[in-house]
Amino acid sequence: MTTLVRRRDVPVSPPVLTLGEPDRFDGRIRTLELGELVVAEVRADTRQEHRAPRLGARHTAAPHYLLTMPVRGRCVVEQHGRQARLDPFDLALHDTARPSSVLAEDGCRMLTLTFPRHALRLPADRVADLTAIRIPGAHGVPALLGATLNGLPSAVADTSATQAIRLADSVLGLVNSALADQLGTGPADPVAGQRALLLRMQAFAEEHLADADLSPTDIAAAVHVSIGYLHKVFRAEGTTASRWIRARRLEHCRHDLTAPAEAAPAVSEVAARWGFVDAAHFSKLFKNAYGMPPREYRNMTEIARNKRNKGTDHPTAE
Incomplete structure (x- = not known):
């Protein structure tokens, strides 16, 4: 296992993740900034074990939360004396104001999302109960959030600044919904879930635009929804799946x-x-x-x- 990420030793805004011991790290990190959000893709190529030391108060950055999700392989998030062992697409939260570590298997690929505390519309004392707790990513809003995080790098590549802001809002809405669901403070936000599903649909369609036979039915099957629900999601955006596909093809x-x-x-x-x-x-x-x-x-x-x-x-x- 390798301690891959920890908060910086100096305050920055927003805090970007760094390696626990970069001189002994064998892998790579790629980051993407989306408004107040920072998305990092971390790949570990070797199997090691290093733990991030406790940092003094003078090194504490502005309060942010960090959400970790392995995409391939497994990892362990530790904080507050708890351990969350994550399978692919499971999620775990930790607070950058307190010592924490993320350990990953050899060959693990994971994504992390860093965002300011004020972006969570949930009581801070309740959120503290969620740190280093495994959030299963197989179903419901966490599954939509995981798919959205996984598709962010390709989705952002072709977006304008205005679209990027809207995308960041959608991601944060989905984070709030997933965590609120875990706390039992309210039902998942259907609008945020629908936006995340739209991103998944568009990401699949974008990857298959060269296929002349691509159809709304193919997209619906790829994201595991009915064709009727697919049409509903695109109608909410003022378009149809077929028109969206045609417009993207023409733009290319x-x-x-x-x-x-x-x-x-x-x-x-x-x-x-x-x-x-x-x-x-x-x-x-x-x-x-x-x-x-x-x-x-x-x-x-x-x-x-x-x-x-x-x-x-x-x-x-x-």
Whole structure:
């Protein structure tokens, strides 16, 4: 087992996780900031055991909570004299203001979510009862939260700043719901659960856009919901699954058509790459979405690029 993460020895905002003994750590850590949230992916390549020492009060960072979830392999979260032994997609909470450790098996891959205390809309004294307690991730809101955390890196890659803020709000709503459920302080938030499910649906669809046969039925089966519920979730967003798939495919095509002419594939190749098997139908859809046929869009993009390059190569003398 390897002690992988602990809070920093100096106050930072938000606190980013570091290794207990980085000079003896064999693995890697990748972090992602999403508003007030910090998501870290930690991979351990060897089997060791190190425990994080107790830190003095002068080293305590601003109060945050940390949620840990193994995705592959197992880990153990320790705090307040308790141990939570986690299987893949189980969750455990700990408080960064108090000493804690996370131990992981050789080859373990896990995700951690760090967020400020004020983001939890739950009594602090009750939340303290949840630290280093195993939260099973197989069913209910914890399962949705686990799937959402696992999909965050790919979901964030293509989002705007505004969308990232909304995504962070959705994640925090889901965290609040999962913990409230554990405390018995109220039912899970159905809106947060629905948003998390939408993210799972969109993540699956995004990974399979190149499949011309991708359908709402495929997405529903992948996330284990009925086709009727899938339609309900997308209706709540003011769209349908089919429209969302088409819009994402068109956006990928538009992006590929902006490539320099010498490296650009044929328009028909771009269309086929993103699941459009009928070139004429693709051209019509593209024109409806962007106001001109794809070839004209490519030509205008190339002309604009050449003008910019010419202006850079031959600046006007003052």
